[in-house]
Amino acid sequence: MIMTIHNTADVQTSQIGANTQIWQYSVILKGAIIGNDCNINCHVFIEGDVVIGDNVTVKAGVQLWDGLRIENDVFIGPNVTFTNDERPRSKQYPKQFQKTYIREKASLGAGCIVLGGVTIGKYAMIGAGAVVTKNVPERALVVGNPGTVTGWLNDDGSKMKKEGDNLYVDNEGNKWRVNNDSLVLQ
Numbered sequence: 001m002i003m004t005i006h007n008t009a010d011v012q013t014s015q016i017g018a019n020t021q022i023w024q025y026s027v028i029l030k031g032a033i034i035g036n037d038c039n040i041n042c043h044v045f046i047e048g049d050v051v052i053g054d055n056v057t058v059k060a061g062v063q064l065w066d067g068l069r070i071e072n073d074v075f076i077g078p079n080v081t082f083t084n085d086e087r088p089r090s091k092q093y094p095k096q097f098q099k100t101y102i103r104e105k106a107s108l109g110a111g112c113i114v115l116g117g118v119t120i121g122k123y124a125m126i127g128a129g130a131v132v133t134k135n136v137p138e139r140a141l142v143v144g145n146p147g148t149v150t151g152w153l154n155d156d157g158s159k160m161k162k163e164g165d166n167l168y169v170d171n172e173g174n175k176w177r178v179n180n181d182s183l184v185l186q
Contacts, residue, residue: 006042017054032064035072049097053104067097067116074102077110077128084116103138107157112147123153137182152176152183 003016009026017036022028024042031048034040038052041060046052050064053072058064061079068082084097098116102108106120109128120126121138131145141151141159152160152168160168166178167186175186 013048041078059110065097065116067099068102069099070102071104071106073105075107076102077108077112079111080108081111081113082116083114086116105155106136123155123157125153125157139176139183149181152178 003018004021005011006022006024008024009022011022011028012030013028013032015033017034017038019036020034020038022040026040026042026044028046029048032046032050034052035054035056037055039057041058043060044058045063047064047066049066050068052070053074055072056070056074058076059078062076063082065082065084067084082100084100085094086098100114100116101119103120103122105122106124108114108126109130111128112126112130112132114120114132118132118135120132120136121140123139124136125141126132126136126147127143130143130147132142132147136142139153140149141153142148143150154160154171158171160170160176163169168176170176176183177186
């Protein structure tokens with residue numbers, strides 16, 4: 001149970017969990033926290049005020065900026081873009097960067113953009129290239145620009161079946177109703 005760090009990676013933090021792999025040309029700043037069994041692909045940049053849970057995959061070309069909190073079992077696809085400053089200006093920094101939360105088992109598709117200060121709910125999936133401008137409910141499938149909920153997901157990421165207005169059935173036969181842009185078990 002050891003971590004693997006490629007010899008071309010620049011890792012300045014000691015807070016890396018067991019069995020985590022960090023690949024070529026990645027840079028991880030002091031203070032960053034990375035859990036167990038993570039896979040940090042090549043060309044990833046992680047700032048110091050970032051917390052990553054266990055069993056997280058971060059694909060190539062991703063930058064994780066200060067204020068980002070990623071829970072367990074999250075997938076971040078290649079070239080996903082995060083922001084953390086609502087009013088960015090050159091060499092002018094906010095007193096505190098926006099906090100962005102990616103809840104457990106969420107998946108972010110390739111090239112999507114996540115604006116600072118939002119929360120992406122458990123089991124949610126963001127489609128490739130989508131632009132997330134507001135909070136995403138649990139189990140929501142979000143696509144487009146701006147990101148729009150287009151369906152609701154089972155634990156395995158497949159879409160729930162729609163039964164009439166605002167009623168969905170998961171792959172175990174449970175019924176869910178959409179209420180105030182959230183899914184509620186019936």
